[in-house]
Amino acid sequence: MMKDRDLVDALGPIVRDAEERRFEPGFSHRVMERIRAEAGAPVIVLSSALRRQFLRLAPIAAAVLVALSAYSLLGLGTSSGQSVLEAALGLEPLTVETAYALDQGFYTDGDD
């Protein structure tokens, strides 16, 4: 049984010399072409375009969010035991009656 070191010595040249390991001529040229192409790739243009659009739309979206929250707060108020957050999100107050009402609605829509 050959030792690993002997096997490396015996198989190394066979494996190493079995095929020519070089790229087709002009490899460096093709690499540089791809680098130039990828430097001007649309991914970069797209990311900066998306960033511009985000910066344009973000303040408008934030203003709409504030307006809707204010509308909900003014419309529903917090008098019925709701927290300010629930009121701002326009959530209906949850009581035992409303919970049962939802449950009944579920069963009455079923096969019964």
Add this chain to the structure above:
Amino acid sequence: MMNDRIPDGELLQRARSGDQAAFRTLVERYEQVVAATVIGMLGSGPEAEDVGQETFIRFYASLNRFREEASLKTYLTRIAINLSLNSIKRRKRFLSRHVEGDLVETIELDSGAGPADRAESREVREVVRHAIDRLAPKQRAVVTLRLIDGYSTRETAEILGLPEGTVLSRLSRALKKLQPQLQPLMEA
């Protein structure tokens, strides 16, 4: 062509400041190192060419992160090995999805075929390629680095980010698989 005697460090500095001719000189200087690794892993053909190009493109993108603690040769070999392993995974996934089981092995063996050579050397190449392609990808990486690229066990461990003991055990298992297949060539 830029002077071959310019040290890597200086070429790297120039490449970092946008000198494409300097980067091209580095590509020309290390093209053979990368070719030995990717063709050792994948066989010659368009897949190896693509992985070779991708290796240098990744290197270009990480020029500012390369700290020169490792040698450039080791750094590029590490990228080339990782991309080759990814490519083998993709190849296997594609074949398992789109090709009937019995044909998978045949196609894997054929994928490394290059231009026609003399019949004898072609036969040797195919036997060796066949034997390497039958190794698990992790064993193939060790065989490529140790037997083809000529790295030491310590360097191989450093490139693969493994303990030396793991490299030795993978190499040992790989050699045991290769030996019976390459025995006729050892006796020739």
